[in-house]
Amino acid sequence: DIGVAKIWYKDESQRFHLKSFKALGGAYAVARQLQARVAEVTGVVPGIQDILDHKFDDILRQLVISCATDGNHGRSVAWGCQMFGCQCVIYIHRDVSIARAQAMEALGAKVIRITGNYDESVKQADSDAKQLGRIIVSDTSYEGYMEIPKDVALGYTVLLSESIEQMDSEIPTHVFIQGGVGGVASAVCAYFWELWGERRPRLIIVEPEKANCLQESARAGSPVTVEGDLDTLMAGLACGEVSILAWDILSIGANDFLTVNEETVPLTMQLLALGFDGDPPIEAGESAVGGLAALISAQNNPEYAQALGLDENSRIYILGTEGATDPELYQQLISTK
Template identity: 40%
Template structure:
């Protein structure tokens, strides 16, 4: 088998305590899932077993949760935005969450509202979808360099979508300013002083993925995961999912690894420092969904306490993951995974081909007994770029030796 070396910096978490969170827990994830399960078209997304790839790498199994199948939106993000909007409206109109639906809420709304958000594409699409279902307005801002296909997906749901000339974090600040001036409701998955409730609900909504995966693993009898690799932007998804998983498996038994692009590695740097560290600049990574430079302060304590390791990697790692998942080994199922969704698989594939493979395996505590859980959080939400990577060889792994 060929060898090549991709850049992956791995940092151990010196601040690990194992302290979990009542806010991001399996109980809250199950509450969110109970709501999602009432929506038309709901079904748990597939959990695939990549046994052939696992055998080649030298682990017991690799499990991949495929979020490209979520409500026909090709990504997981609607789980958070829709849940937060519903929680907001239930409080506003004194509606019982446990017995509500989009149609009931739609009939309760006395006057039209406008939901505003910043997105790389998937979160905004989820907010636009929920607003459309409820007969409300949505305005979505996207950072500089956003893919036109993602813009059109949002506009097709009836939302206003504008691309700025700023990075993600500065675009969030623009959204805040405009919303304050115009009376819009911000639906954002990061938090700041005075804005915590809605992002908390969004993060709890993401826990539906984890609760489904726990149930699917139990039903399959494949054994509890020993590792989970979670990709991070601001860390909202990672915290919402990890909190649920830790309740099921325990912080000392589930080896959790957070993965980021090196051009937007705020959580990697925060993990090394033991406190939040922001990253600025263009953050021009292909992993658009992870191009965020400021950790979510709500999720950070859980990630600091319970993540075992942080990885900062180059874009070629994500591209490799896209190719490996889309071109499976043996009888492994084919998974269409976008740039942000594939980076966890890319890390495993990069280890497989690395000249120091055994050293990396030992550092990440991967061995023949390991069961690794990955979340492919998006499909080919930018089809043009997906084809450029998978068919045309953009962001190649490097010279083969």
């Protein structure tokens, strides 16, 4: 018991067979791009079922979809490409685990590992796509690339619609949401803002200490790049540059920005894996637990709890973004003493 009235934990560990909410965004955006390319050739926008029925394979098999990823978005893109029958090239950075790379290769993607960090892999994917005529389906936006990430974010709203129903339309007082480039955080912010207006919950962005580009941007009042290795256990949040589209929303919609200590990550994963006080066990990967870890840390610090307006009446919404997307690493972390 951490002294709040209620915690809703939206568990995305079993989303399709990809074990991440990202499955909702990347594959959907791939479908949208393929519909557009078929329409350019035929003059008619095909239905998704027409693509799944392989009616346009002669067009689609010539197309190459590409992106950079920490793992989960690329897996969703690769899955979409496999379903719809086009080619896929995924760029990963030096710290992406072998298991996550193999998961994308198992879906038919060609995986290219670079020696730089995540932000450098985004730039490499974009540069190669322009040179080789590939279609970038990224979950981050940057100058000259703004439209496709909107489709990715639109895919995420499926889980938010589910959440509203599962909470019986009760409004949380607080949302603790992982940062990264800001894509899912901005989707949550915009969705709840549009739905509830002034009654919307307080939005608290949570980031790793060494990859806190949103927090630093908030301090500066404009997008800031965090340099360096971006070293964190929370691999899906190892981002040094904010998404421009996401920042446009979060700069006015986010209320607070927190970082979490790396030591809290395996401890929170273990808490969920064991089940707490009769709760069912939850499979939560490294990047899934940032929000809950931040809540627990804040409640153990009266000054932070007061600053965040947390008390015994608080109702908390937390998005558990992934399950064991690297099963071996997951087992190591939940077994750590």
